Amino acid sequence: MLESPANLPASNASDVRRRNRRLMLHELRLRGSLSRAELARATGLTPPAIAGIIQDLLDSGLVREAGRRKSARGQPPIEIEIAREGGYAVGLRVDTRGYDFVVSDLGGEVVASGQGEIQGEEPEELLEFLAALYEGLAEKYGAGRSLGLGLVTPGPFDAIWPGIPTPGAIAALQTRSLVETLTTRIGVDVFLENDATAAALGERLNGVAREVNHFFYVFVGEGVGGGIVMKGEPYRGESGNAGEFGHLIVDPTGPRCYCGNSGCLGQYLSLSSLRQFQATQPDGASEAAQEAWLASAARALSLALVTVENLLDPEMIVLGGAAPRQLLARLFDRVGEMRPSVRLGRQRRLLLSDLGERSASYGASTLPIIAVTSPF
Ligand SMILES: [Zn+2]
DSSP: OOOOGGGSOHHHHHHHHHHHHHHHHHHHHHHSEEEHHHHHHHHOOOHHHHHHHHHHHHHTTSEEEEEEOOOSSSOOOEEEEEOGGGOEEEEEEEETTEEEEEEEETTSOEEEEEEEOOSOOSHHHHHHHHHHHHHHHHHHHOGGGEEEEEEEEOSOSSOOOSSSOOTTOOGGGSSSHHHHHHHHHHOSOEEEEEHHHHHHHHHHHHSTTTTOSSEEEEEESSSEEEEEEETTEEOOOSSSOTTOGGGOBSOTTSOBOTTSOBSBGGGTSSHHHHHHHHHHSTTTTSHHHHHHHHHHHHHHHHHHHHHHHHHHOOSEEEEEESSOHHHHHHHHHHHOSOOOSTTTTOSOSEEEOSSOTTHHHHHHHHHHHHHHHOOO
């Protein structure tokens, strides 16, 4: 049941209006196109409220009238649909080894993508680099239609580890202050998120977990992270660091981790752990060396997934990340049959992401879109 503005204090009326706008855009994104009457039924809003919101959305270019549906008798209703070209969002994934970006339209379709190396990790250099990259894209796609910038990077944020930094993490982005400066500088909302959570949201918007309400996303990149989606929403925890899957202990007698514990999953399953392993082998680049690493990584992952399933009872777990597709596919095959858990006997316990290596930057681009189109 939706609250009507009349039942709320005046200060909340605009919040309700914004929420109702998002609710309508959400329905249109899910269903393609709907008439005003169908929108009223789907959202529970009154026809006058619907008419007002649609006019707002038409004026702002976020929806359009798609013509009349064929009808046997009477005047057929005009269909409303999301105007894909009505807005776009930039998603940018950054770590110490480089960046990649995706530009997505309001419907979540990719319209451009690219990659490169970052030019320095100091806060000032990074700020200039991020601002220049965004402004170049905004100039090309129209600053007025920009929904914002989604910026993703390995977590955790504002955490104090005793040892060396998280693999791939850029110190200047592990606190939120640089993002506040960037927001002021480029004049649009900047959504900072850890790469795993962003990739999970991208997967929910347009991947194998499309509209799945309870799932866990395993992000394999320089480190390994996790994204938790519960009741259709990301679960971020108290400080935005929920899902730090890479620090799940799979062998307390294992190698020391930079978090201070020993035998964390990330010590076995991550691109940095693959390179470390290869460096200790006589022929590190060989197929045999990669196979040996995969066997150990798959075993560690399979142990960790039992805990995820028992803890969260997710509809599915998605394996993805910034690691090469072919490596993830081999890892997926290596995990094979899932170990027993509360999900024993269920179908589709583990799925391979189909969003490719840009899953995190794509997920980043969905953050501003979700902010505009999700009622949650
Ligand atoms: Zn650890």
